[in-house]
Amino acid sequence: MYSIKEAFYSLQGEGAHAGRPALFCRFTGCNLWSGLEKTRAKSECQFCDTDFIGTDGQHGGKFTTAAQLRTHIDSLWPNGQGHKYVVFTGGEPALQLDEALIVEMKQHGYTIAIETNGTIALPQGIDWVCVSPKTAKPLVVSKGDELKLVFPQSHLSPELFETLDFAHFYLQPMDQSHLTADQIPLIDTQQATLHYCLSHPRWRLSLQTHKMLNID
Numbered sequence: 001m002y003s004i005k006e007a008f009y010s011l012q013g014e015g016a017h018a019g020r021p022a023l024f025c026r027f028t029g030c031n032l033w034s035g036l037e038k039t040r041a042k043s044e045c046q047f048c049d050t051d052f053i054g055t056d057g058q059h060g061g062k063f064t065t066a067a068q069l070r071t072h073i074d075s076l077w078p079n080g081q082g083h084k085y086v087v088f089t090g091g092e093p094a095l096q097l098d099e100a101l102i103v104e105m106k107q108h109g110y111t112i113a114i115e116t117n118g119t120i121a122l123p124q125g126i127d128w129v130c131v132s133p134k135t136a137k138p139l140v141v142s143k144g145d146e147l148k149l150v151f152p153q154s155h156l157s158p159e160l161f162e163t164l165d166f167a168h169f170y171l172q173p174m175d176q177s178h179l180t181a182d183q184i185p186l187i188d189t190q191q192a193t194l195h196y197c198l199s200h201p202r203w204r205l206s207l208q209t210h211k212m213l214n215i216d
């Protein structure tokens with residue numbers, strides 16, 4: 001059984017594939033936060049910008065088999081068009097993404113990407129692994145295609161990650177505009193991030209371009 005909060009066709013907004021048309025499949029649930037505002041301050045990940053509770057989002061639902069979920073996802077891809085690209089995200093997609101779903105998506109022509117916090121081992125066969133660390137504990141997924149660190153996180157200096165086996169290293173300014181408690185304005189985290197990249201050229205800037213475009 002797969003629990004999906006929402007599924008939608010948009011552009012990848014972030015990282016090395018920013019601008020690429022993609023089908024987003026957002027799994028319900030995360031291992032680092034319940035998703036409830038009342039537990040945010042004591043959770044392991046406190047700045048999440050996403051609602052991943054339940055199956056009530058656009059094209060959300062519960063799917064018994066990989067084939068059923070693939071059929072659902074594939075119905076959202078533009079008719080007759082190739083270059084199929086699915087991004088599994090969440091919540092934490094590694095809690096639910098399995099080899100059966102990967103095989104099913106590949107058989108139907110998809111290139112597969114994941115956005116993960118790196119704390120849970122991944123199944124084989126994912127084409128693009130983006131890890132976004134949230135805790136100082138050693139990563140379970142310590143290699144991949146893209147390491148995308150939300151910046152700044154006081155306990156997570158970029159230096160902790162820059163020798164890991166990733167092809168691309170990105171810093172993404174922390175957006176706190178959805179938080180009810182004290183916020184650092186986005187313009188300030190953007191400035192801090194761009195200055196860090198300029199003085200540490202191992203890192204590139206990732207902006208959440210979907211938020212600028214006002215798309216999903």
Ligand SMILES: C[S@@+](CC[C@H](N)C(=O)[O-])C[C@H]1O[C@@H](n2cnc3c(N)ncnc32)[C@H](O)[C@@H]1O
Binds near residue numbers: 049116
């Ligand atoms: C909502 S998470 C879901 C995937 C996975 N749980 C993770 O954390 O990577 C998707 C991406 O959004 C990023 N993100 C979440 N909240 C953010 C925020 N407030 N500002 C900037 N990026 C954020 C995460 O770091 C991750 O790269």
Ligand SMILES: Nc1nc2[nH]cc(C(=O)O)c2c(=O)[nH]1
Binds near residue numbers: 024115
């Ligand atoms: N357009 C768009 N790009 C994204 N890249 C990563 C996202 C995510 O929430 O995982 C995301 C998202 O929610 N929307």
Ligand code: SF4
Binds near residue numbers: 030046
């Ligand atoms: S790990 Fe990802 S999904 Fe989970 S709370 Fe943090 S940003 Fe949100």
Ligand SMILES: [Mg+2]
Binds near residue numbers: 049050
């Ligand atoms: Mg998002």
